[in-house]
Amino acid sequence: MLVSVLIDNIKDFAPIIYTPTVGLVCQNYSGLFRRPRGMYFSAKDKGEMMSMIYNWPSEKVDMIVLTDGSRILGLGDLGVQGIGIPIGKLDMYVAAAGINPQRILPVMLDVGTNNQKLLEDPLYLGLRQPRFEGEEYLSIVDEFMEAVFTRWPKAIVQFEDFQMKWAFETLERYRKRFCMFNDDIQGTAGVALAGLLGTVRAQGRSLADFPNQKIVVVGAGSAGLGVLSMAVQAVAKMTGKGKTAAQNFFLLDKDGLITKERKSLDPAAAPFAKDPGQIVGLREGASLLEVVKKVKPDVLLGLSGVGGVFNEEVLKALRESESSKPAIFAMSNPTMNAECTAADAFKHAGENIVFASGSPFENVLLGNGKVGYVNQANNMYLFPGIGLGALLSGARFITDRMWQAAAECLASYMTDEEIQKGILYPSINSIRHITAEVGASVLRAAVAEELAEGHGDVGPKDLAHMSKEETVGYVSRNMWFPIYSPLVHEK
Ligand SMILES: NC(=O)c1ccc[n+]([C@@H]2O[C@H](COP(=O)([O-])OP(=O)(O)OC[C@H]3O[C@@H](n4cnc5c(N)ncnc54)[C@H](O)[C@@H]3O)[C@@H](O)[C@H]2O)c1
Ligand SMILES: O=C(O)C[C@H](O)C(=O)O
Numbered sequence: 001m002l003v004s005v006l007i008d009n010i011k012d013f014a015p016i017i018y019t020p021t022v023g024l025v026c027q028n029y030s031g032l033f034r035r036p037r038g039m040y041f042s043a044k045d046k047g048e049m050m051s052m053i054y055n056w057p058s059e060k061v062d063m064i065v066l067t068d069g070s071r072i073l074g075l076g077d078l079g080v081q082g083i084g085i086p087i088g089k090l091d092m093y094v095a096a097a098g099i100n101p102q103r104i105l106p107v108m109l110d111v112g113t114n115n116q117k118l119l120e121d122p123l124y125l126g127l128r129q130p131r132f133e134g135e136e137y138l139s140i141v142d143e144f145m146e147a148v149f150t151r152w153p154k155a156i157v158q159f160e161d162f163q164m165k166w167a168f169e170t171l172e173r174y175r176k177r178f179c180m181f182n183d184d185i186q187g188t189a190g191v192a193l194a195g196l197l198g199t200v201r202a203q204g205r206s207l208a209d210f211p212n213q214k215i216v217v218v219g220a221g222s223a224g225l226g227v228l229s230m231a232v233q234a235v236a237k238m239t240g241k242g243k244t245a246a247q248n249f250f251l252l253d254k255d256g257l258i259t260k261e262r263k264s265l266d267p268a269a270a271p272f273a274k275d276p277g278q279i280v281g282l283r284e285g286a287s288l289l290e291v292v293k294k295v296k297p298d299v300l301l302g303l304s305g306v307g308g309v310f311n312e313e314v315l316k317a318l319r320e321s322e323s324s325k326p327a328i329f330a331m332s333n334p335t336m337n338a339e340c341t342a343a344d345a346f347k348h349a350g351e352n353i354v355f356a357s358g359s360p361f362e363n364v365l366l367g368n369g370k371v372g373y374v375n376q377a378n379n380m381y382l383f384p385g386i387g388l389g390a391l392l393s394g395a396r397f398i399t400d401r402m403w404q405a406a407a408e409c410l411a412s413y414m415t416d417e418e419i420q421k422g423i424l425y426p427s428i429n430s431i432r433h434i435t436a437e438v439g440a441s442v443l444r445a446a447v448a449e450e451l452a453e454g455h456g457d458v459g460p461k462d463l464a465h466m467s468k469e470e471t472v473g474y475v476s477r478n479m480w481f482p483i484y485s486p487l488v489h490e491k
């Protein structure tokens with residue numbers, strides 16, 4: 001496809017090159033395979049990764065999206081078939097951030113798969129062995145990262161769709177060594193925070209009221225925990241109180257409400273586990289329905305990967321919310337894995353809700369000319385700006401402060417009029433403009449943290465002297481745009 005066609009028609013094409021169609025492609029990838037795109041590093045390539053990286057034909061690489069295929073959307077372990085995700089994310093980088101398509105690199109780390117069906121599939125393209133674990137696994141990722149940053153010291157690496165344990169562990173391991181981030185933990189958190197701040201405004205409250213929002217998060221994986229961590233940081237920033245920042249947040253996983261009584265409580269979930277004494281009438285492992293009935297939340301946010309967990313009973317219980325405009329974020333992907341459909345949300349929870357989903361749904365016609373607006377709460381609103389901002393600032397690392405700046409920029413993009421209509425995010429048609437603004441705020445945060453080393457001829461001092469408007473101009477001018485020579489020259 002011509003890149004200009006993609007850029008000019010991004011709203012129509014995003015659901016094809018990206019979520020949800022990319023999920024279907026990954027599920028059927030070995031059967032659909034025609035030609036390779038990107039690079040595959042197998043566990044058997046250990047010791048060879050440096051020469052492999054130096055064999056990549058493009059002299060410069062700006063953006064790399066890397067997966068090990070272990071948690072592809074809500075579809076589970078798809079082994080090497082997960083390469084569709086880095087390809088789709090990088091197509092978005094080209095369309096949304098104007099990253100030169102010759103400088104992108106989709107990468108698959110093939111460390112085996114635990115998907116029995118794939119292991120038995122004669123067409124499966126990857127290693128036919130269980131996944132590497134422990135130190136063996138980490139040494140493979142280490143070797144890859146060292147090789148990448150030796151050849152391209154100013155590249156940005158985005159980790160995508162890693163199962164939770166490796167998502168957190170690799171983020172901690174590399175975030176202060178390399179310019180990298182984990183999109184499922186950090187990108188999702190930023191987009192959700194922008195949506196949560198928009199929800200406060202939509203509910204007719206002042207932003208300072210955010211710490212009082214009662215938020216029930218369903219799914220304690222990399223995405224759900226990422227969202228809560230960032231929301232807690234935002235509350236702590238507003239109130240100056242770190243310790244009690246999580247008190248209005250409730251977290252559930254497949255075993256129900258997480259409390260301090262949970263046996264083998266995951267340390268990553270521990271900061272959000274409720275003290276049983278604190279929550280009268282709710283026990284360890286309480287069901288989602290019990291929690292919604294008791295808490296009467298302002299927001300119900302799903303990152304469980306399980307389609308339909310916001311069932312009719314749960315949605316009806318949300319009618320008792322203390323908020324006149326409760327919000328439902330059914331963020332799991334692809335469409336089949338959404339916690340509820342848009343139509344069901346408006347039907348069962350009422351017409352005055354605010355609704356967002358990770359995968360696109362059509363707006364819902366409510367009758368009498370009224371429209372139930374569907375937002376797409378997807379990390380695609382932020383990762384292009386984070387990548388571009390980091391690249392153009394020459395950031396050494398990507399910090400929490402840069403993410404906060406990105407989320408606040410996205411949140412402030414919306415006018416009061418839009419917010420009143422339940423519109424929390426801008427149209428994807430303006431994704432280049434959004435990315436320029438987000439990229440500029442990330443760049444300025446990098447400068448403020450003295451992490452900006454400059455890019456090309458533009459040094460750190462030049463960056464520091466740019467006004468806000470000049471920074472947006474600089475970012476926009478550095479977006480690649482396709483210009484095609486006409487086949488027939490006009491006389
Ligand atoms: N919209 C977005 O931008 C976005 C971003 C990242 C992830 N996601 C989606 O979020 C989902 C989860 O991703 P993840 O990386 O956190 O996965 P994960 O596997 O790390 O976590 C899933 C969590 O859901 C819990 N869970 C499973 N069944 C449940 C149930 N019936 N009720 C309550 N909780 C249940 C699990 O216990 C686990 O805590 C995926 O579908 C993914 O596509 C969306
Ligand atoms: O890929 C997406 O659409 C969003 C997110 O990164 C996910 O894993 O679901």
Ligand SMILES: [Mg+2]
Nearest residue numbers: 160161183184
């Ligand atoms: Mg993802």
